[in-house]
Amino acid sequence: MNPLSIEKRNLVLRTMAKLVEQERRQIILTNQEDLTDYDGSDLAMEERLKVDDKKVDEMILSLNQLASQEDPVGVERFHFVHDNGIKVINKTAAFGTILIIYESRPDVTIEAGGIAFKSGNKILLKGGKESLKSNLKIVSLWHKALEENEVSKDWVEYLNYNRSETQTFLEKPTQKVDLIVPRGGEKLIEFVKAHATCPVIVSGRGNNFVYVHKNADTDLALKVILNAKTSKISACNAVDKVLIDSKLPNFEAFTAMLIETLDESKVEVIVDKSLEDFENTKTLQNEDIWYEEFLDYKIIIGTIDSEENAIEKINKYCGGHSAVIITRDDKAAQKFMDAVDTAAVYQNASTRFTDGGQFGLGxxxxxxxxxxxxxxxxxxxxxxxxKWYVYGEGQIR
Incomplete structure (x- = not known):
């Protein structure tokens, strides 16, 4: 397919934003059918499945923001002139075709699809069966937006495949696929990695940690942990594990208050053996649970005796997503942030900010x-x- 101009891509995005607004009620009603059909077996998936007015507002905002951003394609990154006069320029380029495989979230059909489209890529979308009606409705709007701007509908394609058909496509694609992005739980990611024959970006696994340092502001720690755990349990940036330094001056009182606060928010609190005497807790029975991402009202709290051991434990068990240190000691915070092997590291703030919009990426x-x-x-x-662009006048080597 021939590349689309940035003007054409922006027109499609703005048209899509208008169509989503016009079809707001129908999108929500269609999503209600998916919600009614869903068996409710997975709380996090059900939360991600729901589309309400707030979600539609976010979809529209995302499309309009994308339309106003600079073109990421064709940006010069390197320029070199050889002694013999050859000009060598490196520019950003579109991947080509991006396949997004996702569970539950109809908003991915717009937000992730929109980013891929704005970046000059053809989009293949493969959503979960639980959100099929919502996804097909939104894809029909993509096709309408493309047609209204005299662009082929082939730029956005929905793959309505079952699991075995998806596996076959991953192993032997019937069209060229340059990059695959799975959005969902660990089972989905493992499935894609096991069968894909082209590059895969691993996305979505959280299992994030908060380390309450011995010099922590405990009121701040309570606020951050409660927000990171309960504000959106279905998000990959939610917190699942808390390590409390045994040298914290008010260790007993803080730990009791944290457990009580989480219990009041209906969070199941699992503790290691050092904390088994605290009320409203369950004692950890298997160390492997430290590896798990919960996506539920569940948390593990453990005791740690040093910064070094906190770093070691986080690097062993975390999902590589986000980690927090709560401390007034900036030097200790920097040491922690430099040593912890996660994509995002925090001092005194909630992991819930690990998000493209919150990080200023739009x-x-x-x-x-x-x-x-x-x-x-x-x-x-x-x-x-x-992509490298080389301009010469007959030079040979």
Missing amino acids: GELAISTDKLHQRGPIGLQHLVTN
Whole structure:
């Protein structure tokens, strides 16, 4: 497919924003059908599935923001003139075709799809069966927006495949696919990685940690942990594990208050053996649970005796997403932040900010826990590869 001009891409995005607004009620009603059909077995998935007026507002905002951003394609990154006069220029370039495989979230059909489209890529979308009606409704609007701007509908394609058909496509694609982005739980990511024959950006696994340092402001720690755990349990940037330094001056009182506060918010509190005497807790039975991402009203609290051991434990068990240190000691915070191996590291703030919009990227395709080619939130400016342009006048080597 021939590249689309930035003017054409922006027109499609702005048209799409208008169509989403016009079809707001129908999108929500269609989503209600998906919600009614869903069996409710997974609380996090059900929360991600729901589309309400706030979600529609966010979709429209995302499309309009994308339309106003600079073109990420064709940006010069390197310029060199050889002694013999050859000019060598490196510019950003579109990947080509991006396949987004996702669970539950109809908003991905717009937000991630929009970022991929603005970056000059053809989009293949493969959503979960639980959100099929919502996704097909939104894809019909993409097609209408493309047609109204005299652009082929092939730029946005929905793959209505079951699991075995998806596996077959991953192993032997019937069309060229340059990059795959799975958005969902660990089982989905493992499935895609096991069968894909082209590059995959691993996205979405959280299992984030908060370390309450011995010099922590405990009121601040309570506020941050409660927000990071309960404000959106279905998000990959939610917190699942808390490590409390045994040298914290008010260790007993703080730990009791934290457990009580979480219990009041209906969070199941699991503790290691050092904290088993605290009320309203369950004692940890298997160390492997430290590896788990919960996506539920569940948290583990443990005791740690040093900064070094906190760093070691986080690097062993975390998902490579986000980690926090709560401390007044800036030197200790910097040591922690430099040593912890996660995409985002925090001092005295909630992990819930690990998000493309919150980081000033204007939205995100995904949050990558890989180190290639981009780590953390993948925004518009990251969803490009590069290309070398060499200009000569007959030079030979």
